[in-house]
Structure formats: C-alpha cells, structure tokens
Amino acid sequence: MTGTDRQGYYSHAQQGEHEYFDLGGFVLQSGYTLPNATLAYRTHGTLNAVKDNLVLFPHMYSGTPSSLDDYIGPGKPLDTDEYFVVCPGQLGGGLSSSPSNTPAPFDRGQFPAVAIADDVLAQYRLVSERFGVEQLHAVLGWSMGAQQTYEWAVRFPDMVPRAAAFAGTAKTPVHNQVFIDLHLELLRSDPAFADGFYTDSADVHLGLRRHAIAFSLEGFTHEWYRGEHWRALGFATSNDFRQSFIRGYFAPMDPNNLITQANKWWAGDISPHAGGSLPAALGRITAHFFVVPFGGDSFFPVEDCENEAGHLPHGELRVIDTPAGHFAMFGLRPQDTERISAVMTEMLSSPGYTI
Amino acid sequence: MTGTDRQGYYSHAQQGEHEYFDLGGFVLQSGYTLPNATLAYRTHGTLNAVKDNLVLFPHMYSGTPSSLDDYIGPGKPLDTDEYFVVCPGQLGGGLSSSPSNTPAPFDRGQFPAVAIADDVLAQYRLVSERFGVEQLHAVLGWSMGAQQTYEWAVRFPDMVPRAAAFAGTAKTPVHNQVFIDLHLELLRSDPAFADGFYTDSADVHLGLRRHAIAFSLEGFTHEWYRGEHWRALGFATSNDFRQSFIRGYFAPMDPNNLITQANKWWAGDISPHAGGSLPAALGRITAHFFVVPFGGDSFFPVEDCENEAGHLPHGELRVIDTPAGHFAMFGLRPQDTERISAVMTEMLSSPGYTI
Structure with missing residues (x-):
C-alpha cells in the first residue's frame, strides 16, 4: 500500500503530504499478524550525510503526523535547517494501518489491539531500514507521543541519547x-x-x-x-x-x-521491560530525558511525572504551569508555546547520553 | 400525601423513617405549579421550648435525608442531646415530590425543573409553619447541601446566624x-x-x-x-x-x-439576589459562615471556595486536604470524618451573626 493516499479526513488533502513505509505482515504484541501493514510518516528537512540529525516526533491521541507542524520549520525549535524531523503516524491513527483503512478480517470493529510497543517497533524499522539511521538525535512527543518516547528510550537505549516527554507518563495513571x-x-x-x-x-x-x-x-x-x-x-x-x-x-x-x-493509551506501561517494576524500567533509560508535565493536567498529573522523573538516571524535570492543562501543546496560548519550545530547544542542544 | 411511604429504594424500609410536610400547590421558580407537593424530612432530637436549637441539614446529590445520619446523634457533632436536627429531602430526591412519585402530568420525564431556591422556600415553610421556628441555630450541608446552605444564608439572613458549606459553592463553577x-x-x-x-x-x-x-x-x-x-x-x-x-x-x-x-446543581447561583453580582450576593450574607472545601475536589475546587469566602463578611475558611476529594464526606476515611466533625462542632458553638 506504499504511497496510497487515504480517504476523507485522513487524506493528504486534509492532513498534508505523507509517505508510507511497507511493514509487510506485521506481528503485533497482541499476537495477531496485520497483513500488508503500513506506517505513514511525514518528514521535514534533510537527513545529513552522517545520518545523525534525525529527530523522531510521534503524535498524540486523535492526531496525525501533521498535528504538530507548528513546532517544526526554519527558526522553530525543531529547526529544519539543522534537523531531519520524522513524524510517524500511530497505528490506528488513520494514516498508518487503522480500522478505517484495513480490509477484512481486520477492518472496522475487528481491528486487532495494538500497543505503544508496536508503534515503536514499526518506527524502528522505518528509521533503520528506510533511512539507515543507527542513532537518533532525539525523540520527543506529547501525551501518547510521550508514551512512545518512553518506550523508545527503554527499548532502544543505545539509539536515544536525548528525549522529551511532554504531558505524558511511562505508565498510565489509574485515574x-x-x-x-x-x-x-x-x-x-x-x-x-x-x-x-x-x-x-x-x-x-x-x-x-x-x-x-x-x-x-x-x-x-x-x-x-x-x-x-x-x-x-x-x-x-x-x-x-x-x-x-x-x-x-x-x-x-x-x-x-x-x-x-x-486502548493503547490505557495500557501504556514500560514496566514489563523490567519484570513489572516501573522504577527499574525507568532506571534503564540512559537518555538525557526531559520530563515536562503541564500544571493542572488531569490526564498525566505533575505528581506522577515527578515520581517518574525521580527514577531517571539523567532525568530533567521542567514543569509548565498553564490554565490550558493537558491541551497546552495545541498552541492555544502563545506563552505556553514559547515555554514548550524553549524546553524543546534545551533538550535538542543538550549533551546526549547512551549506554 | 402526608405520611405516605414511598416505593422501593425511596421507601422507609430502605431509607429509615421520615415524615412529610404538605406544601399544597407549590409554585416553582420555573413557573409551574406542582400539585399536592410534599417535603419529606427526617428529624433527630427534640425541639426545645424556646425553639432555638433547630439545625437544618439538607443533603447532597443522589442522597436522601438519612444519608448523613452518621454525623448525628448523642456525642456526634450534631449532638441530639443539644440540637433538634432536621434533614429535609430535596425536591427530586425521591422522598419529597419527585419524578418517581408524582402523578401525570408531572410524572417521570415531564417533571418540571426545580431550583435550589425551591428547596429552600419549601424548607422555610416547614420550619416556620410546622415547627414555629423563627431563627435556626444553624444550617449546613455538603455539595448540593452546601448550595442550599448558601441560598438559605442569602435569602433569610435574619434566620441564619451560623452556617457551614462543605465542598460546595454559592455559584456552580463552569468546569x-x-x-x-x-x-x-x-x-x-x-x-x-x-x-x-x-x-x-x-x-x-x-x-x-x-x-x-x-x-x-x-x-x-x-x-x-x-x-x-x-x-x-x-x-x-x-x-x-x-x-x-x-x-x-x-x-x-x-x-x-x-x-x-x-439540573438544580448545574444552575446553582445566588448572584440573582444581588442583580447578578456574586461578590455582592455573598456580601449580603450576615451569618458566621464556614467555607470548607476539600483539597483535590474536582467539582468545587479549593480556589473557587477561597474566592467566595473572601466576599463573606463573617467568612471562615477551613480547607480539608484528603485523597478522597469531593467524596470525603461519605465517611470513607476516619481521619476525614474527624476533621469534618471538628469543623461542624466549631461552627455550631461559634458566635452567631444576623442582620
């Protein structure tokens, strides 16, 4: 299905240009094989010759790879004069393989359960196989994008020297x-x-x-x-x-x-990487990791983010207080966008750590 | 309908003994006349000869007049050796006139809208006409009971020397x-x-x-x-x-x-008493008024309660921090019940102020 445009809301006309990476028969964490699976992605900037400037920026719930375009471009924190920014589409997000674009017997209400780890494994294949990149410059994301960021950092510590998780946690709080x-x-x-x-x-x-x-x-x-x-x-x-x-x-x-x-969001949890211990799983993350809760966020409260940050060997906590709460990253208030951008810039230019 | 028991969940067998006050054709704030309206109530203790020991304790959303029995009795904060405690049932609460017990054309889905003010006006008739009481010792309540408490204090300032609003506001926050x-x-x-x-x-x-x-x-x-x-x-x-x-x-x-x-809860607002100004309406409350938000309450946040308390001429703020949030008054944690009881005792024994 490489190169095939989607329909309606999920079309290029609505969401901007994307490309597609063919995952073939993709075995999911849930044990099902998704036939002819595809990973949609949107890129900005150019991969440099030594292939060390790729920044991966997965999106949040309900988003698409173009949702956070405003943070990307010349002079923006994800500066395309410097970085090659890759925005992958979530499995289930409507551009990558999803209920809305998959044929029977995995169409609509019978699409199999996917996990944050499935997204990260698909993205790993994209950056390795399509771009030949062995180490990212950084990975970052908001909300479900933050969940993918944690999963990247714990699963591929040698590939992730820097990371930033905005308004998201390594394990979804019960509330x-x-x-x-x-x-x-x-x-x-x-x-x-x-x-x-x-x-x-x-x-x-x-x-x-x-x-x-x-x-x-x-x-x-x-x-x-x-x-x-x-x-x-x-x-x-x-x-x-x-x-x-x-x-x-x-x-x-x-x-x-x-x-x-x-359902992916609900089940977000990196603790299986360390036998069920969240502190131990966080302790395995070697990246210079910026934890950025938004004050008043009812989804991923500051307290949970603080608790997790305390277990990161190279964790940095940056709390952004805002009346916009979880939705601060939507660009609703210029002052929030400025503070979010500042943390992005700080993270991208920070020293990186790997195993 | 005086003395008529209700059915099922709202029966005396389920909710304890109650009495009923006949309101006759009761004209509601919404402009409808509820025929043969009744106000259910439950009493504890004895009205003294000078009729100055009546404490009114209306209940919260989904409650009945027996919901908060645990705070009432000998040795409890609402000590029945001292106070005559009257717990009125909300209109719509299932014991007083409600969709579940009113005949057509006001039965079930066609019961008219009622307002916090309707409850308070019905309760005023109960305490005046049935008990001949001209001034309460105090009024207090939790959540929608707090909304009724504010309405009492602003509508009948000469009758309310003391009051306590637990986890509730004078005006329902938009959130x-x-x-x-x-x-x-x-x-x-x-x-x-x-x-x-x-x-x-x-x-x-x-x-x-x-x-x-x-x-x-x-x-x-x-x-x-x-x-x-x-x-x-x-x-x-x-x-x-x-x-x-x-x-x-x-x-x-x-x-x-x-x-x-x-719907009553949604519309809770005393500001019409002062031409739409909430600060001015609060400023008319002469009672010694205890504002008691619960820390972490998502319905009636501490900030809103603090703002309102600041406009009360004799306001006292007592914040009770608890992981139980809004539901702290359900008696889920003994330490919360103790702190709530302590504020009740403080309020009941405090100096009273009236016009």
Missing part, C-alpha cells in the same frame, strides 16, 4: 484509565456505532459529540473556564468554545480509530 | 457544569431511558452504570487511585472498588430523580 473507560463508553454509546460496523463515521455523530464532552472536561483545567481563557481564541461563551473547538475537532474522526488509540 | 452535562448525557444515553418514560428504573441499568463511571473519575482525586486508598475499604482492585462501591451506590436510584437534581 487516567478511568477517564479512558469513560470516553470509550461515550463513543460506543451511540446506537449508530453498531459495535464498530458502521459504514460512515459521520453516522456516529452522537457518539463523537458525547466523547467530545469528556475532553471539554478533562482536557482543560478549572482555571481555563473560571478565567474564561477561551476568550483569547475568539469564542463568545464557553459553550461556543466547546462546540466549535472541541466538538468541531473530533467530529470528522473515525470512532474505531479513536478506540484503537485509546 | 463543574461541563461535568454535569457529561453525566446527564451518560444517564440519557441508555435507549431504555426512553426520554424519561421507562416503567422501571432498573431497566435503565446501562445509563446508571455509565453515569457511575463519571463519578468514579471526578468524585475522587488522582491520589485516591495512585495511593490505592480504596484498599482501606476492603476492595481487591480499583475495578472492584468502582463496581461494588460506585456502581452499587447508584444502581438502585431513579434516573429521572437524578436528572432533576443534577
């Missing part, structure tokens, strides 16, 4: 799992969802709308609403913001794709 | 309204809900289960799950706790009753 249970229930509650065997994702508009309420609640802080910070985005009321911004954002997406990603 | 939107959506999502015209509330088990997830999420803090504080209650896993405790608690309730209460 966050309760949120995921809730938002999955909301998506599935729509009778039109039909156990995942709808013909058009737009028919599941009720489930998508309900699901959006959960993100209106937990994606932002109390202060976001108390201080009416949505006003700076040009909305008239909080309901206007919720409808136009949050509902509008999720409305065109595919529910099965979202569910596939959410 | 909390998003939560209420979410949990209403969950209740209504069950096809068996049938727009409120189900015949047996047990048929709406899917909606009740979904609704319970929202409270598993926001009723507790991250630390509740992170620190596995549910273990002290004897549960084996967090799922075990969520199913047995949270789902089990809500399962026997009537969805229309919950929705009626939730």
Whole structure:
C-alpha cells in the first residue's frame, strides 16, 4: 500500500503530504499478524550525510503526523535547517494501518489491539531500514507521543541519547484509565456505532459529540473556564468554545480509530521491560530525558511525572504551569508555546547520553 | 400525601423513617405549579421550648435525608442531646415530590425543573409553619447541601446566624457544569431511558452504570487511585472498588430523580439576589459562615471556595486536604470524618451573626 493516499479526513488533502513505509505482515504484541501493514510518516528537512540529525516526533491521541507542524520549520525549535524531523503516524491513527483503512478480517470493529510497543517497533524499522539511521538525535512527543518516547528510550537505549516527554507518563495513571473507560463508553454509546460496523463515521455523530464532552472536561483545567481563557481564541461563551473547538475537532474522526488509540493509551506501561517494576524500567533509560508535565493536567498529573522523573538516571524535570492543562501543546496560548519550545530547544542542544 | 411511604429504594424500609410536610400547590421558580407537593424530612432530637436549637441539614446529590445520619446523634457533632436536627429531602430526591412519585402530568420525564431556591422556600415553610421556628441555630450541608446552605444564608439572613458549606459553592463553577452535562448525557444515553418514560428504573441499568463511571473519575482525586486508598475499604482492585462501591451506590436510584437534581446543581447561583453580582450576593450574607472545601475536589475546587469566602463578611475558611476529594464526606476515611466533625462542632458553638 506504499504511497496510497487515504480517504476523507485522513487524506493528504486534509492532513498534508505523507509517505508510507511497507511493514509487510506485521506481528503485533497482541499476537495477531496485520497483513500488508503500513506506517505513514511525514518528514521535514534533510537527513545529513552522517545520518545523525534525525529527530523522531510521534503524535498524540486523535492526531496525525501533521498535528504538530507548528513546532517544526526554519527558526522553530525543531529547526529544519539543522534537523531531519520524522513524524510517524500511530497505528490506528488513520494514516498508518487503522480500522478505517484495513480490509477484512481486520477492518472496522475487528481491528486487532495494538500497543505503544508496536508503534515503536514499526518506527524502528522505518528509521533503520528506510533511512539507515543507527542513532537518533532525539525523540520527543506529547501525551501518547510521550508514551512512545518512553518506550523508545527503554527499548532502544543505545539509539536515544536525548528525549522529551511532554504531558505524558511511562505508565498510565489509574485515574487516567478511568477517564479512558469513560470516553470509550461515550463513543460506543451511540446506537449508530453498531459495535464498530458502521459504514460512515459521520453516522456516529452522537457518539463523537458525547466523547467530545469528556475532553471539554478533562482536557482543560478549572482555571481555563473560571478565567474564561477561551476568550483569547475568539469564542463568545464557553459553550461556543466547546462546540466549535472541541466538538468541531473530533467530529470528522473515525470512532474505531479513536478506540484503537485509546486502548493503547490505557495500557501504556514500560514496566514489563523490567519484570513489572516501573522504577527499574525507568532506571534503564540512559537518555538525557526531559520530563515536562503541564500544571493542572488531569490526564498525566505533575505528581506522577515527578515520581517518574525521580527514577531517571539523567532525568530533567521542567514543569509548565498553564490554565490550558493537558491541551497546552495545541498552541492555544502563545506563552505556553514559547515555554514548550524553549524546553524543546534545551533538550535538542543538550549533551546526549547512551549506554 | 402526608405520611405516605414511598416505593422501593425511596421507601422507609430502605431509607429509615421520615415524615412529610404538605406544601399544597407549590409554585416553582420555573413557573409551574406542582400539585399536592410534599417535603419529606427526617428529624433527630427534640425541639426545645424556646425553639432555638433547630439545625437544618439538607443533603447532597443522589442522597436522601438519612444519608448523613452518621454525623448525628448523642456525642456526634450534631449532638441530639443539644440540637433538634432536621434533614429535609430535596425536591427530586425521591422522598419529597419527585419524578418517581408524582402523578401525570408531572410524572417521570415531564417533571418540571426545580431550583435550589425551591428547596429552600419549601424548607422555610416547614420550619416556620410546622415547627414555629423563627431563627435556626444553624444550617449546613455538603455539595448540593452546601448550595442550599448558601441560598438559605442569602435569602433569610435574619434566620441564619451560623452556617457551614462543605465542598460546595454559592455559584456552580463552569468546569463543574461541563461535568454535569457529561453525566446527564451518560444517564440519557441508555435507549431504555426512553426520554424519561421507562416503567422501571432498573431497566435503565446501562445509563446508571455509565453515569457511575463519571463519578468514579471526578468524585475522587488522582491520589485516591495512585495511593490505592480504596484498599482501606476492603476492595481487591480499583475495578472492584468502582463496581461494588460506585456502581452499587447508584444502581438502585431513579434516573429521572437524578436528572432533576443534577439540573438544580448545574444552575446553582445566588448572584440573582444581588442583580447578578456574586461578590455582592455573598456580601449580603450576615451569618458566621464556614467555607470548607476539600483539597483535590474536582467539582468545587479549593480556589473557587477561597474566592467566595473572601466576599463573606463573617467568612471562615477551613480547607480539608484528603485523597478522597469531593467524596470525603461519605465517611470513607476516619481521619476525614474527624476533621469534618471538628469543623461542624466549631461552627455550631461559634458566635452567631444576623442582620
């Protein structure tokens, strides 16, 4: 399927140009073989001759490889004059192999469970086989991108000298799992969802709308609403913001794709790398690792990030307080974007450590 | 309907003995007249001869007048050797007039909207007409009980010398309204809900289960799950706790009753008493008023409570930090119950202020 464009919301017309890496029959952690699996990716800049300037930037839940383009380019923290930035699409993200683009018997409601490790193993093949890169300059990500960042750092410590995890953890907190249970229930509650065997994702508009309420609640802080910070985005009321911004954002997406990603998010955990001990797994990470929680984040609280950072041999903690909470990296407030960019720059130019 | 017992979950067999006050045709804030309206109440102790020992203790969302019995009795903070404690049932609470016990054309899905002010006006008639009391010793409550406490204090300042609002605000925060939107959506999502015209509330088990997830999420803090504080209650896993405790608690309730209460909760706001200014409305409260937020409460955050307390002429702020968050008053942790009881005792024995 290399080079094949996707349909609708997940098309190049909507998401910008991408390329595709053929994974062949890809054996998943769940024990299923995904036939003709593909990994979509978007690149910025040029791989240098010595192949030491690749920065890997996987995306968050509901995102695509172009979601975080604003942090990339000449003069941006991911400066394309210096770095070759590779933004891989999540399995289940709609551009890589996903419920929305895979034929039977793995289509729609019968797409197999995928894991954060599956994404990282697919990305490993991309950077090794397609680009011949033996060591990344860095890996970084936000939310589910942070989960992939942790998995990269513990699984391939010799390849990851630098890393930054924004608003994400190495192991999903239980409270966050309760949120995921809730938002999955909301998506599935729509009778039109039909156990995942709808013909058009737009028919599941009720489930998508309900699901959006959960993100209106937990994606932002109390202060976001108390201080009416949505006003700076040009909305008239909080309901206007919720409808136009949050509902509008999720409305065109595919529910099965979202569910596939959410189940991965729920199960995020690097502790199996060390017999179930999270501190021991974190202790194996040799990278210069920047842990960047967002103050007031209801998904990945500062406390959990601090706890994890304490077990990283070369951990650096940078807390960014913001009323935008988990969604700070969406670029909603210029002051948040500045602080996030500053940490990216600090990490990218920091000394790297490997085994 | 005075003296008529209710059915099922809302019966005396389930909820303990109650009495009923006949409100007659009761005109609601929403402009509807509820025919033969009744206010259920439960009393503890004895009204003294000079009628100055009545303590009013309205209940929270989903509760009944017996929900907080544990704080009442000889040697308890609401000491029945000293106080005559009156626990009124919310309109919509299942014992007072509610969707579950009102005949057509106000039954089930067509019960009219009620407001916090309706509860307080009904309670005013109870204490004035039935008990001949002109001034309460105090009013206090938790969550929606706190909302009623604020409404009492601003509406009848000459009757309320002392008050305590536990984990509640004078105006519902917007973030909390998003939560209420979410949990209403969950209740209504069950096809068996049938727009409120189900015949047996047990048929709406899917909606009740979904609704319970929202409270598993926001009723507790991250630390509740992170620190596995549910273990002290004897549960084996967090799922075990969520199913047995949270789902089990809500399962026997009537969805229309919950929705009626939730809409009241959403609209909680004393600012109309002062032309829409919350600070001005708070400034009219003459009572010695104890504001008692619970640390980590996702419904009524400490910040909102602090802001409101700052406008109370005789406000006292007592923050109770606890991993149980909003649900601390359920008696889940003895140390929380002790601190809550201590504030109750302090408030009840404090100097009272009136106009």
